[in-house]
Amino acid sequence: MTYFQSIIGRSVLLLFMAFAFSAVSGCQSETLKGEENAILTHAPVVPTPIARNYPTKVIVELETKEVVRRLADGVDYTFWTFGGEVPGKFIRVREGDQVEFHLNNHPDSKMPHNIDLHAVSGPGGGAASSFTAPGKGTVFSFTALNPGLYVYHCATAPVGMHIANGMYGLILVEPKEGLPPVDQEYYVMQSEFYTQGAYGAAGLQPFDMSKALLETPDYVVFNGSVGSTTGDKALTANVGDRIRLYVGNGGPNLVSSFHVIGEIFDLAYQEGGSIANKNVQTTLVPAGGSAMVEFTVDVPGTFIIVDHSIFRAFNKGALAMITVTGDAKPEIYSGLQSESVYLPEGGGIQDIDGDAPAALVAQNKAERMVEGSRIFAANCAACHQADGKGIAGVFPPLAESDFLMADPNRAANVVINGRSGPIEVNGVTYNGVMPGVNLSDEQIANVLTYVMNSFGNEGTEMTPAQVAKVRSQH
Ligand code: HEC
Numbered sequence: 001m002t003y004f005q006s007i008i009g010r011s012v013l014l015l016f017m018a019f020a021f022s023a024v025s026g027c028q029s030e031t032l033k034g035e036e037n038a039i040l041t042h043a044p045v046v047p048t049p050i051a052r053n054y055p056t057k058v059i060v061e062l063e064t065k066e067v068v069r070r071l072a073d074g075v076d077y078t079f080w081t082f083g084g085e086v087p088g089k090f091i092r093v094r095e096g097d098q099v100e101f102h103l104n105n106h107p108d109s110k111m112p113h114n115i116d117l118h119a120v121s122g123p124g125g126g127a128a129s130s131f132t133a134p135g136k137g138t139v140f141s142f143t144a145l146n147p148g149l150y151v152y153h154c155a156t157a158p159v160g161m162h163i164a165n166g167m168y169g170l171i172l173v174e175p176k177e178g179l180p181p182v183d184q185e186y187y188v189m190q191s192e193f194y195t196q197g198a199y200g201a202a203g204l205q206p207f208d209m210s211k212a213l214l215e216t217p218d219y220v221v222f223n224g225s226v227g228s229t230t231g232d233k234a235l236t237a238n239v240g241d242r243i244r245l246y247v248g249n250g251g252p253n254l255v256s257s258f259h260v261i262g263e264i265f266d267l268a269y270q271e272g273g274s275i276a277n278k279n280v281q282t283t284l285v286p287a288g289g290s291a292m293v294e295f296t297v298d299v300p301g302t303f304i305i306v307d308h309s310i311f312r313a314f315n316k317g318a319l320a321m322i323t324v325t326g327d328a329k330p331e332i333y334s335g336l337q338s339e340s341v342y343l344p345e346g347g348g349i350q351d352i353d354g355d356a357p358a359a360l361v362a363q364n365k366a367e368r369m370v371e372g373s374r375i376f377a378a379n380c381a382a383c384h385q386a387d388g389k390g391i392a393g394v395f396p397p398l399a400e401s402d403f404l405m406a407d408p409n410r411a412a413n414v415v416i417n418g419r420s421g422p423i424e425v426n427g428v429t430y431n432g433v434m435p436g437v438n439l440s441d442e443q444i445a446n447v448l449t450y451v452m453n454s455f456g457n458e459g460t461e462m463t464p465a466q467v468a469k470v471r472s473q474h
């Protein structure tokens, strides 16, 4: 072979290789191969990363259901859902995938529903093609053109009400090249609920349209309920893990100031887009928007996820937890490990000398104990602790408290009007401030009956009439 021939041969080969390479890597549009059924997950679980390096036809089956579920302890709500829970199931596809979307509306539904996916390029984001009556199903297809993390929601009139009742979720369109691997991925979605009763008012709570119009929710929560992701339902990780949170905000009204207490986001893909900002403390998540955040947990302990519009976190429910286990790293953080900071405080309006709202009526001591335990958990445990033992030097104990048990009327006065200045409890002097807790006579009777008959205390029943008398004397 002459030199000339060999040059020609090589260029032809190179040309051929370049052509073949571009076909495989898909510089232009890739061709669909095969078909698969999407595996959808309930929060906080995320479907496993896409292993394919080519686009396929993905079949998504999602069912709308109207269900009664717990919104907070003792509080139920009729949620309208994508898949039976709030938020709706997480959908994960790859850029370039063709999604064949099957929306089915459960036969027991009272309402028609549809779906608007922000990942769709097409009229109504799919809503125009997916209006589905109870017991019916609809199908439409779209190609996931843009990578990113997108909100989906119902868009059936009255739209606000469908969203307020829980109809939203997330769809992740992974970029062609995939996302960098991490150790833990979780799905966290914020939203608000507007109920006729105030925060914590017991029973099945109907939707309150006037509060929704004023944008004054009673509940702001992660993953559909108060405490959905706390205690033994907290997210988990090991020391050294890199965590990616897929964060959504269903609204309907509020913008979230998303923050993890004690962590810094190494990367925050703001608004769920493709560019990450580095070293972020708090990222805004718009209503109907998202964010992806990544961070490494360097030390063990409990990390609290909040909306940093802070009354929402401590008084309306927007508080979740990540429990990190492993060896301490004193070179990064050393200090007392305590579970007692950052506990929810409930919605009883605290002021220094307030009037009280109305509530339920307990018929006997047993009913007072049940209501009282709820009121305690929501309004007192943050300071006096769940076991009533207080915190040494800061919050006096209610468990076996000589101060409490000596004079129930004096205790009622403390709850109604608050107290500050030195106080001796079981021989120990405390000097703090207890704010007056804005509860009704009924609620104070219940909570004091509960504390006087719990935590090793044995005492009498307190009645609303007794509380009313104390209130009138001060
Ligand atoms: C924000 C923290 C906080 C909350 C919430 C709180 N307390 Fe207190 N409480 C205190 C502090 C601090 C004192 C001591 C005040 C002082 O030093 O004068 C105290 C004192 C008391 C006392 C008298 C001392 C004792 O230990 O017996 C009683 C009774 C009491 N609280 C009951 C309650 C009840 C019931 C609730 C819920 C309805 C409640 N507190 C909510 C902080 C709180």
Ligand SMILES: [Cu+2]
Residues within 6 Å of the ligand: 080, 111, 112, 113, 114, 154, 155, 156, 162, 167
């Ligand atoms: Cu709907």
